[in-house]
Amino acid sequence: xxxxxxxxxxxxxxxxxxxxxxxxxxxxxxxxxxxxxxxxxxxxxxxxxxxxxxxxxxxxxxxxxxxxxxxxxxxxxxxxxxxxxxxxxxxxxxxxxxxxxxxx
Numbered sequence: 001x002x003x004x005x006x007x008x009x010x011x012x013x014x015x016x017x018x019x020x021x022x023x024x025x026x027x028x029x030x031x032x033x034x035x036x037x038x039x040x041x042x043x044x045x046x047x048x049x050x051x052x053x054x055x056x057x058x059x060x061x062x063x064x065x066x067x068x069x070x071x072x073x074x075x076x077x078x079x080x081x082x083x084x085x086x087x088x089x090x091x092x093x094x095x096x097x098x099x100x101x102x103x104x
Contacts, residue, residue: 001048002032011048011061018049018064025064027072037075042068 006013016029027047036042044065051062066073 004030004032008032012057014048014050014061016047016049017053018047018051018062027064027066033079034075037068038078044068045073 001011001014002008003013003015006015008014016027016031019026019028027049029049031047034045037045045068046063047066048061048063050060052060068075
């Protein structure tokens with residue numbers, strides 16, 4: 001859920017957009033912490049984004065399942081917790097770019 005440019009612990013601040021394009025969804029934005037992204041068994045990310053920007057404030061957000069190998073998704077780097085890398089490298093900065101598509 002976290003994003004680098006906003007206080008995203010409050011979901012109303014989420015900026016990543018999720019737009020439907022036929023049978024696909026286009027994700028456009030960046031996430032800061034992604035738990036378990038480097039774990040060898042990680043195949044799916046749960047991504048929170050804004051789907052209805054014109055809706056009332058607390059009804060704008062949705063979650064979508066996005067395969068980690070979706071074209072346009074880039075796992076940027078390992079992020080440490082309290083100065084330590086997790087044994088299984090469980091936190092990663094990810095960047096679903098505007099080209100990211102996730103099948104429904």
